[in-house]
Amino acid sequence: RILILDFGSQYSQLIARRVREAGVYSEMYAYDISEEDIRNFNPKGIILSGGPESVHIEGSPRAPQVVFELGVPVLGICYGFQTMSEQLGGKVEAGVVHEFGYAKIDITHQDKLLHGIADENNQSQVWMSHGDKVARLPEGFVSTSSTPSCPFASASDENRKLYGVQFHPEVTHTAKGVELIANFVHKICGCGSEWNSDNIIEMRIAQLKQQIGDNKVLLGLSGGVDSSVVAALLHRAIGDQLTCVFVDNGLLRLNEGDQVMQMFGENMGIRVIRADAEERFLGALAGVTDPEAKRKIIGREFIEVFSEEARKLDGVKFLAQGTIYPDVIESAASKQGKAHVIKSHHNVGGLPDDLAFELVEPLRDLFKDEVRKLGVALGIPAHMIYRHPFPGPGLGVRILGEVKKEYADILRVADDIFMQELRASGWYDKTAQAFAVFQPVKSVGVVGDGRRYAWVIALRAVETVDFMTARFAHLPYELVDKISTRIMNEIRDVSRVVYDVSSKPPATIEWE
Ligand code: XMP
Missing domain, CATH: 3.40.50.620 (HUPs)
Structure with missing residues (x-):
């Protein structure tokens, strides 16, 4: 098992997931977990996550020193690499240039961590997100890759099994991130692939x-x-x-x-x-x-x-x-x-x-x-x-205002038509959440020679990964057309269908 110490990076949970996807059990704890807890966890390897702080700021977090004394392999990622360097006698420089986004690393020394990472030009695409950078490596370390603005994009001391990367192997933008993490847990820590x-x-x-x-x-x-x-x-x-x-x-x-x-x-x-x-x-x-x-x-x-x-x-x-x-x-x-x-x-x-x-x-x-x-x-x-999430209060928050059985019955049929068409067109899996919302207002329509005065249904479909921010799904007009026609034709009590083009923020995904 692998222990992950979290310094507060937005990507920390991804590290734990990637390790598990490599078939190795991992758990994540805040960086200031006690020495005793670390020993009891009995890790075969430790990963130090990234974090928002700068090691230059007084009171900024440090890894418990025992991490470097257990003799198990350690991988420091971004802030984790910086604090490891600082704690082992290296030097971290406050960033003048903040590096954020894609970068190409030049692989200068092939260690176990970078095995199989290089392309034919001895480079690899990575995702950088940092201000500070390591300026001098601790004794025993060698630089293994660099970028024009970052001389130590990665480094290691293979005798002590200590590794550090300035980039983020856990995000998918790093082309060979999965391989790098697999190298660490399998080749370096010696874990098998039993977690399935x-x-x-x-x-x-x-x-x-x-x-x-x-x-x-x-x-x-x-x-x-x-x-x-x-x-x-x-x-x-x-x-x-x-x-x-x-x-x-x-x-x-x-x-x-x-x-x-x-x-x-x-x-x-x-x-x-x-x-x-x-x-x-x-x-x-x-x-x-x-x-x-x-x-x-x-x-x-x-x-x-x-x-x-x-x-x-x-x-x-x-x-x-x-x-x-x-x-x-x-x-x-x-x-x-x-x-x-x-x-x-x-x-x-x-x-x-x-x-x-x-x-x-x-x-x-x-x-x-x-x-x-x-x-x-x-x-x-x-x-x-693989169904979209459905909130606990259910249609209770998708019928605006007072909830009535009549409304719920109409909404259920409209929502079902919407889902049928999303599935049939392949859009269900391209959206993270989609549903119909009942509007308790009446609108005028015309059916044959007659006038219809009936309810309004709104369609909501969003794309999101974390549900904290979301973009309204850009469904094809033909599909929206088909859904709205079906809803108005098949449900007598609906005279109008509208499509919600609000993103979150400032709107929320649900209407209530
Ligand atoms: P909002 O509307 O806040 O929704 O953008 C974000 C995600 O949370 C779901 N949601 C709920 N889930 N009880 C739940 O179990 C609730 O009261 C609730 N409100 C919103 C929503 O469906 C979306 O996935």
Whole structure:
């Protein structure tokens, strides 16, 4: 296993993902983890991430000295390279020129890290993003590559197994970044390639059996990727000791409730209790127009309905949850009080005191792409695993203002037409999220000789990687034309369709 110490770079999580993609388990911790924790982790190699600071600033972060004393290979990336150099007796120069973007490195010395990286001109394309740079290497180091503005684009002391790169091998803009990271973990640290879906499933099942014994487990199944994978995994591990509760809040997509029951209940043979709570949710939402108030009501009703179902069950000891690694990662950026994304878990959380379960979180150390691969390996259909995200409050925040069943029914059909056409045209996979939004305003239309006065549907489709920023998808006009024609022809109560051309920021992805 590889230990990654995070100095707060926006790319830190990518390092952990790339290492795992190379088949090696890795975990990321803030740089100031204790010496004891580092020793207990027993890493076969350590990677120091980049970070926003300058080593010249007083109190700027340093790697715990033990990192260089354990005798395991260390790779410093960007800031990690700079602090390693400084700590081992080299010198870092404050940047006059900030280098940001693509660069070509000239490979001057082929060490194990740069094996197979060079092209026919002995160069390689990398992604640079730094102000400071290493000006003098610590004793024992040799320079292995350079750029015109950076004499030590990479360097190493192969006797001590210490390596440093000024560029970012973890981002895809670095042409041979994957190879470089694989060189580090395989050739230098000597790790095998054991981290893959089949092995993860096998290990997880053994761990789950041990943790759970012959006790009973309850899971809130939403039909989303994480809870679906937890359900499939637990079912493999403990079979009928698992009971799932699926709360149908009446704010799901077309036929979604039936599909969840069909897939998990009938096809996979999992015990799923469906709590039909449409009336209850819609009743609680009646007359409420404020988006945050609607979210709170939906969250509260969910807990109540789920708790009622849980109380009907006997002898449940464990509650399973689909928490994933990005939700728990201890990041230097968040420690320093910088913006930290917290996923709002609409599912289980804050259950009443009389329902005191022990937690089972089998995805707690997995990234989303690992969870997806696991899901496919467990036999969940790919179209479910690679579905766009769907918010916990569901159509509740896609019907603007007051939520009514009439609106939800219209919206479900419109959204389904939109999805059908996106899939048929190949655009579903080119967009990160797409959906229809119900506008509670009426607009005039004309059908044959008659006048129609009916609702407006907005189409929203975005391209994004992180959901923090997003660009509206530039769908072809012919496709938009086809979708809008179908929606207006097939749904009597819709007289107009509009396409949302707002990007985030300043707009958000959802309309509420
Ligand atoms: P916004 O609208 O904030 O959405 O740009 C960013 C991402 O978050 C999802 N989202 C939610 N997910 N509960 C959720 O589980 C919520 O209340 C919620 N609000 C927004 C949204 O669908 C998008 O993927």
